Each structure stands twice: as C-alpha cells, then as structure tokens.
Amino acid sequence: MSVKTLKINGVDIAIEEGATVLQAARQAGVPIPTLCHLDGVHDVGACRLCLVEVSGTRKLLPACVTEVAEGMEVQTNTPKLQEYRRMTVELLFSEGNHVCSVCVANGNCELQDVAIQVGMDHSRFTYRFPDRAVDISHPQFGIDHNRCILCTRCVRVCDEIEGAHVWDVAQRGAACYIVSGLNQPWGEVDACTSCGKCVDACPTGAIFRKGSTTGEKERDRAKLDFLVTAREKHEWTR
C-alpha cells in the first residue's frame, strides 16, 4: 500500500493512499467539525461543515469526501472557514426548532457540540419556527422532526447496515423531511426491524427511544423509596 504525505495546518502527515482528508486530520488530532459524516456508512458531503482550504484550488473542499494527495497543503481553520462554519450552524438552528432545554439529547447532542466548537451562541438569521410533526407511532422509538437537521445518517445506516431502508428524504428544499416507509407512520412500516440503529446514528434528539423524552419520562418511584429507606434506616439496598 502506498503512502501519501501531506500537510495539515503546516503539520506533516503520512497516511495510506485512498484515505480522506478528514481521516488524515483525525489521525493527526486536528479537529474538523462534522455532522453528516458517520463512520461505517458512505459520505454524502451534505453538511458542509468539514470544508477545508487546499492550496492550488480556490474551491473549498469537503474533507469527508476529498482523498489525500501527495504534497497536498490543507488549512482547516482559517478565519473564512470559521465564519462559514458558524454561519452554517446558525442556518441549521434557524431552520428547525432546536430547544436544547427540553430536548432528549441535551448535553449529548452533536449539533450542540458543533455549535460550541464553532462558537455559535445565537443565530443572526431569523428563526423560522417551522410547523413540524412528531411521530411516536412506533412502539419503541419516536421521531421529532423539529430537531432533525436532514443529515441523512438514519437513511444511510438503515439502508447500508441494517438493509431495511425504512428511511428516505421526501420533498425538496425547505420542505424536505425524513420519511418512513411509503410516507407511513413509522409504527406501520413493516420493513422496520426495530433495531434502533437510527437512534444511535442520529446526531441530535430527532430520533429517540421512547421513555427518554422529557414528556414521556418513566417515573422511577422505587427510587424514591430507596432514597427514603437509605436516609432513615441506613440501608443501601434496592
């Protein structure tokens, strides 16, 4: 296997031929934000967060689908890229209804992480407050389209790993949404194996396990008993 050498932010890196710039950067510990990239499924280059500058081309190239080349010089964090990344995240926040405080994924959300990473504390663009649906027809899972960023990780993971292809994208442009089956409620889609891979793949709180949302939290009453007993009788057993 032949090896390519390149520079990322001035640091020399050697990596096997065919690897992407993103892989090279991760190997070298250079952080590049991503949202649509997911290890194990093919890359679509859709979120545009991983765009980098490469010497010799004026175009910004998505690191996730750009193969390394000998002598390549990559810049991952120029002021222009920082500004564009921040704008991209602002556009995502203005597009959906992302309310961290009532979200199942709060504190464990890649959109939130990226917002912190790019230093976005508010959106300069008008929040659109779209009217979106929540589908909780599936016995175990739910999808809240308000939190969806259309990264299509669920589509790819279901198609490429589970082989069920329950998910796809319907409509176009601003009207796009993730659709299950033949535009049926998720719970009615026979193809769904309830494997839960889409839940694991989803970067935000859009696809979630039932019982873990704020509204559907299952109360663990036994815990209260345990706490009272522990405090009054010093017995720490359940």
Next chain:
Amino acid sequence: MDLTELLDVGEAHRAAQKATRVHCCTSTGCRAASAMEVFKNLKTAVQDAGLEAEVEVVGVGCMGFCGRGPLVQIDPQQALYEEVKPEEATSIIDTLQGGTTPALKGDLQHPFFARQVKIVRQHSGKVDPESIEDYISVGGYRSLYKAIYEMSPGEVVDEIIASGIRGRGGGGYPTGLKWATVAKMPGDQKYVICNGDEGDPGAFMDRSVLESDPHLVLEGMAIAGYAIGANHGFIYVRAEYPLAIQRLQKAIQQAKKYGLLGSQIFDSPFDFKVDIRIGAGAFVCGEETALIQSIQGGRGNPIPRPPYPAQSGLWQCPTLINNVETLANISTIIREGGAWYASIGTDKSKGTKIFALTGKIRNNGLIEVPMGITLREIVEEMGGGVPDGEVKAVQTGGPSGGCIPASLLDTPVDYDSLVAIGSMMGSGGMVVMDQDTNMVEVAQFYMEFCRGETCGKCVPCRTGTVQLYALLTKLLKRQATQADLAKLESLCHMVQETSLCGLGISAPNPILSTLRYFNEEYQELLQPPAYLNGKVGHGQVTVSQ
C-alpha cells in the same frame, strides 16, 4: 443500410417533394397561438385550390421568431407570414395564384434573421421533424457514416477538440477534453447522456432543437457513442416538454427502422441504442450528477465530484454527459471539420450559441449567433430594443446568471467575458428589462425560484436560499437596515462558496450582480418612501398630527 441506400432515400424523398413547400411551424410556442389550426386550414386550402400536385404543406419546427407566431413560410419564394390567423390560411394559399392576403408579411432581411449564423438550427423550420426522410434528404446521418467508416474513434475526438467547442449547458467545459477523458477510461461499458432537462426561466432553446430537429441530436449522440466507445445512450428530457418527447420517440423508432440506431449501424460492428428518460419536475436534475441519480431511479440529488461522471457516472461506468445544443453541433463539426468550426466565434469561445431572447423587447424569439457578438447587437439590432423606453439590464444565464447593466451592453457574448462581469453564458436565456423594472424584485424572483428548486441536500443551499429570500423580502418591505444588507451580501458569498453543486454555487449570482450594478436600488429601500418626506423611521407607520 449502406451509404448508397442512405443517399437513395434522400434522393427519392427530394424527387417526391412538390415544387412549392408551405412550411408551417408546429412547435410548442406557435401551437399555443393555434398553429395547428393554421396548419390544418392551409392543408384544406391547398386541396380546395386543387394545388395538391405542386404545393405541399409541411409541419416544421421552430423558425425562431416565436414572439410573432404562428409563422408560415413559403419556399422557394421565401415569403414569411407572421401572427397568422387560422382564417388567413386560404388567402395565403391564394397568393400562390396571384391573390393577396391580409396576413402580416415578415421580413427575412431584418437583422433578427439576417445576423444569425445557423449551425444547430440549420434545418430548423425547414424539415419536418417527424420525417427521417426529410432529415436524410438534407444530408442527415452522413456524418455518422463518415465517422464510422472514414474515421477512427480517436480521430473523431480529435476533430471535436480541434473545433474548440465548449459545453452549451452553461459551464463551458471544453467538449473535446470531456470526450477524450471518457474515451481513455478503461471499461467495456460506457454511456452517453444527452441532457435535455432545460429549466431556466425564460429559456427554451433545447426544447426547440428537440422539437425541430430530433435526428440531429440523435446523430450527435451516436457519433459521440462511436468516439468514446459507448453502445447505449440516454436522452433525459423534462416531462414539461411532451411534444419534444413525442417527436424524439418517433425519431428513435424511425432511425431504428433504417438501421441508423440499434445493432450494427450502417452494417458496421458499431451498436448504439438510445432510450428516453423523462424528468419528474426537478430543476436540479439538470445538474449532471443529479441527472444520473435520476436515470438510475434514485432521488435526484447531486453528489460530490470528484469522481466526475467521466470517471464514474451512470451505474459507476464512465459516462459522457452533454447538453442538447452541444450534441446538435457534432454532426456539422464532423461534416465540415473542426477547423471550420473553430473559424467561427472568438479566441476562446468557438462556434455559435442559441439564445432565447425574451422580456421587454420588440422581437422575442430564438436566435443563433456567432460567439463574440455584443449584447448591444443582439438586444438593439436583432431584438429591436425595448418597445417603449430604454434597456435597463439584460439577465443572462437564468437563476445562475446575473443582471448586466445597459452600460455594459458592448460586452462581447462569450463564456469568459460574461463571467468577468458577474454573469454567465448559462444555457442561453436572455431576459431584457426596461427602466420600469425593480432590480431587487428581479433578484427576489430568482431567489424564490432557487429556494423552491434546491434539492435540500446541503445546508447552505437548502436553508441559505430561504434566508436570502427572506432578507430580500424584508428589504422590499422597507423594513431592512444597513446591517441586513451586509448580512445579505455575506450570506451570498457563503452560499456561493460552500454549496455542494452548481445550483447553490450560482444561486446568489442574481443578487450579487444587482448589488454590484444597481446598488442604489438597494440603498433606496433602506430609506423611508419618498412620499413620507422623511417623517418616519424604518418599518413604522405613524400618522402625523
């Protein structure tokens, strides 16, 4: 079929033609102005006058002057009639016997016609698009024969390279280079795709070519197939072009019958079949990777390039994808030679280009002009200028292009000059605007179009276009501030630089070009309307005491 048989078909067809041919346009534009009734009445009139022996009425494709349709031209007399009404048919036929007609007489010496150089449209309006014999009689399929029997595939590619032709879909990539790349790719299975998903507002060049001369495109595809080693071609036509689809279907059937498409073309080992794929209404499917996804039966979403279709296209095979107009040039280039073609046009833009001249202009229609002609010549001489008033701007390149101000009308029309002034050649839409046009509204119109047509895959295009549209709307409501204007501009650059495909990359062009040339119209919208005498602030309406 061999060459003698091909020539015999043409000869026999010419011999059977009547001395006088009454050409009536039966394409979409004229049909909308009841051309089919005119056509029917002309036929009846010939019968009634007992002239069937020497006069034939032929339904033909587009003659170009679409704004004055339906058009009827009598040859060899070269008598052109415009805006023909069905009831005028009888009197038009009467003129052949010395009668007179109230029908509006056209002037073929007018610059609109006289300044055109017709390569792609050479048979348009002269041959019956539904008759392969008509096409063969004017030399059709001779170039295909020449390519197969007198040239090697490499020589065909070299001829295209020598011609200097660049892609007519808008990007302007050198066609010969594309062909050479696909030809060099390894693999037994390759494809040719003809991109007929024309969708720019105000553009109808490809529709006209497909409706007027479908065999010219098929011949170009077959030559391309021979040159790159492909045995299968697809024509992707948008569903909104039913007549083009119908005529293409007929043309493919006829060509198959004559052995000019299918197996062993001209009894050679070269096979080439053509299938039609009909679009489902998405503008973005004109983007080559989205088009390929659509042919494969997938969602019409663009995918990142590289790999380019030349390397890995339809079903991961090397694929040549060219626009309708590009492929319609091929037959003539092979017949006349690349050097001949390269003698037309400018240094870096060779040949001719068809434009759909529309908007506030006297002479609406399709024109084919040599590259390098100035916008002023097109708009003022050929187009006759604005009916009452002056030109304010010319929009070229549709939603991907820009608005060129009247002060730059002397710019030559070629790929690089148009890009240098912030617009682009695009597929050939040319919309003329007069002084009454509000340029911010124009930008808003194109952004509304892009907002509705973005596939939604990448973030900047999906949601950036929505925000750009909202900012323009805010401006037009006079609710915007200087900060909004700055935001508009920076978002334009962001969408341009970060979008995945050409749609998003070029979507901000109408805004950026109007910001550049008509900035005062944006600034004016930041002020309270003049009739309020500066009494109120932004967005507020207060009643004065």
